[in-house]
Amino acid sequence: RTLRWAWRLGYLSALAGVAYIGYGVYQDRHPEPQIEPDPTKKTLVILGTGWGSVSLLKRLDTENYNVIVISPRNYFLFTPLLPSCTTGTIEHRSIMEPIRTILRAKKASVRFYEAEASSIDPDRKVVRIFDNSEVKGDMTETEVPYDMLVIGVGAENATFGIPGVREHSCFLKEIGDAQNIRKRIMDCVETAAFKDQSPEEIDRLMHMVVVGGGPTGVEFAGELQDFFEEDIKKLVPEISDRFRVTLIEALPNVLPSFSKQLIEYTESTFKEEKINIHTKTMVQKVTDKTVEALATGPDGTKEKIVFPYGLLVWATGNAVRPVVKDLMSRIPAQKNSRRGLAVNEYLVVQGTRDIWAVGDCAVAGYAPTAQVASQEGNFLARLLNNMAKTEALESKIRELSSTLNLEPGNTAEISRQIEEYERQLRRIKDVKPFHYSHQGSLAYIGSEKAVADVTWFNGNVAAAGGLTYLFWRSAYLSMCFSTRNRLLVINDWIKSKAFGRDLSRE
Ligand code: FAD
Ligand code: NAI
Known part of the structure; x- marks a missing residue:
């Protein structure tokens, strides 16, 4: 009898879950009419559609301002699952959410311009924007005046001016980068399998080199090895013994921001997965077929190593975007800031009025992560709502x-x-300064294992392995932007497990 009741209860909760999702989907498809923007209100311009800006938009009462969003990307990208797109474990559209859908859900309508900001004039209070998409109209460049401005343009890829990097490597920041890598992996494999290819050339083509042992490089290396073990090896067996992944890191270990035991766990797992790690090795030059690096031995001796490669992925962190650099050069108070716009504890850009910055382009004393950017966006939404x-x-x-x-x-x-x-x-005026609350760090390291440094009751818990991988999956699933994204990601996981990843090269 108890079992029967348990079944009924389970059945009812499943039904309630489906009804809840159904109601959410119905609401998304049939949104309420929106209030038109009111030009008499202050104009709030938001640059970017990434973690910082979208978290701000989600919580902002848009009826308080005349809101304009400007970004060259008309979607939000869930970056934590981007490495999985490089191998087709997840399809790219599953982690994208159109900005128009996000804006349509707001009470008062918001204007969106798909454009890149090229400069900001804080004296005239205008942003210069241009259309950098393929299709151009008669008008491609103009100015947008603002009363209040939020800068959330993120960062670009750091290359440190190393020769050949921009010309020959793939980056991993945007959807286009992941698609590029996916194409390139399969191109290398098919070219290596070409008739009468020499053994040396097969070795080069099947050598996948990753530069940068931060979380991006480590997660990508893990995904790549999985792709090879689970799919490529079975479908292209004739060259499978030549496939190699090498991770090059300038520091003495990978994942420098994780705790010591997790670094050791990652390095030993990579050894089992046959991923070669070269630490204390600094890449100095890249050509179309080789990476040249300087390795420091345990006794301090230096040795030059040349790595021939088929695919090179460059993941050495962030650099400041030109529009941010330009603004910094106009503000004397930003003279000593190197890594982005220095902001105060309310995220106001130092030395300016009515300009705030969030995420990777802001220097507030925290790491450039999605966690920080989204908390900053939430804080700013509260601040701007309170100001109104x-x-x-x-x-x-x-x-x-x-x-x-x-x-x-x-x-x-x-x-x-x-x-x-x-x-x-x-009560309203009593807004406390921004305070970041660290929830922990998670990274996937391949072969269904993950590492996690999680904050637990003011302490730190380090975990690694298969169970942590399940935690990693459920955490990222719950963090996905929408129910649609969640369902698509689950579908992709099931599809790639059941049928294997798709090896076709688009
Ligand atoms: P972004 O999210 O990069 O958004 C910037 C926005 O600005 C974009 O919409 C862009 O198109 C737009 N833009 C760019 N130039 C201009 C311009 N000139 N004018 C107007 N708009 C412009 N962090 C974590 O905490 N956990 C993770 O698991 C994690 N995984 C990651 C995996 C990868 C592969 C990468 C690359 C990063 C990962 N991060 C992770 C870091 C995280 O993605 C960033 O810290 C976060 O995206 C920063 O948010 P943001 O809003 O500052 O910038
Ligand atoms: P990163 O800055 O964390 O790591 C880059 C690495 O490249 C550094 O360890 C650096 O020593 C190395 N490097 C630099 N120049 C080099 C050279 N010439 N030769 C060899 N190695 C060189 O960059 P990453 O991984 O792109 O991360 C950027 C930000 O995004 C970080 O804040 C990170 O925490 C966050 N992120 C978080 C993830 C997660 O939590 N799972 C996943 C991906 C990114």
């Missing part, structure tokens, strides 16, 4: 105060209302 409420309350208080003398019989009631508004104002 403050202005509305102050204007009400001003109005009531001016009627005090005009309505002598009503003085007590008006004073009571003013007091009430002042009380509300004090």
Whole structure:
């Protein structure tokens, strides 16, 4: 009998879950009519559609401002699952959410321009933008005036000016990069399998080199090895023994931001997976077929190593975008900032008025991660919502105060209302500075294993292995932007497990 009740309860909760998802989908497809932007309100311009800007947009009461979003990318990208797109474990569209869908869900409509900001003039309060997409209209460049500006343009790939990097390597930051890598892997494999290819050339083509042992490089190397073990090896067996993945890192170990035991676990797992790690090895030059690096031995001796490669993925971290560099050069208070826009504890860009910065382009003393960017975006939404409420309350208080003398019989009631508004104002104005709360770091390292440094009751817990991999999957699934994304990602995981990854080269 208990079992029967348990079944009924399970059945009912499943039904409730489906109904909940169905209602969410229905609401997305039939959104409420939106309030039109009000040009009499202040214009708030938001640059970028990444973690920082979209987290801000999600929580911003758009009816308080005349909001304009500008970004060359008309979608939000869930970067933590980007490495899985390079091998087709996940299809790229599963981790993209159109910005128009996000904006359509807002109460007041928001204008969106697909364009890149080329410069910001803080004195004239204008942003210069241009259309860098393939299709161009008569108008390709213009200015957008702002009253308030939020900069969330992220960062670009660091190359440190090393010769040949831009020309010959693939990066891993955007959807286009992941698609490029996926094509290139299969091109290398098919070219290596070409009739009468020499053994040396097969070795070169089947050698996949990753530069940078941070989380991007490590996760990509793990995904690549999985792809090879689970699919390529079975489908192209004649050259499978020549496939090699090499990870090159300038520092003494990979994943420098993780705890020591997780670094050791990752390095020993890579050894089992036959991924070669070259630490203390600094890449100095890249040609179309080789990577030249300087390795430091345990006794301090230096040795030059040349790695022939078929695919080279460059993952050495972030550099400041030109539009940010340009703005920094216009503000004397930013003179000493090197890694991005220095901001204060309220994320206001130092030395400016009415300009805030979030995410990888802002230097607030935290690592450039999605976690930080989204918390900054949430904080700024609260701040901007409060600022609008403050202005509305102050204007009400001003109005009531001016009627005090005009309505002598009503003085007590008006004073009571003013007091009430002042009380509300004090509460709203009491916004604490931004404080980042670190939830932990997670990284996939291949062969269904992950490492996690998680914050638990003010302490740190380090975990690694298969169970951590399940935790990694469920954590990222729950963090996906929408129910649609979640369902697509689950579908991709099942599809690649059941049928294998798709080896066709688009
Ligand atoms: P982004 O998300 O990069 O967004 C920048 C936006 O600005 C984009 O929409 C871009 O198109 C737009 N833009 C660019 N130039 C301009 C311009 N001139 N004008 C207007 N708009 C512009 N972090 C984690 O915490 N956990 C992870 O698991 C994780 N995994 C990652 C995996 C990979 C492969 C990568 C590359 C990064 C990962 N990160 C992770 C880091 C995380 O993605 C970044 O820290 C985060 O994206 C920063 O958010 P952002 O809003 O500052 O920038
Ligand atoms: P990173 O800055 O974390 O690592 C880059 C690595 O490249 C460094 O270890 C550096 O020593 C090395 N390097 C630099 N120049 C080199 C050279 N010439 N030769 C050899 N090695 C060289 O960059 P990454 O991995 O792209 O990460 C960027 C940010 O995104 C970080 O803040 C990271 O935490 C975050 N991120 C987080 C992820 C996660 O939590 N799972 C996944 C991916 C990124």
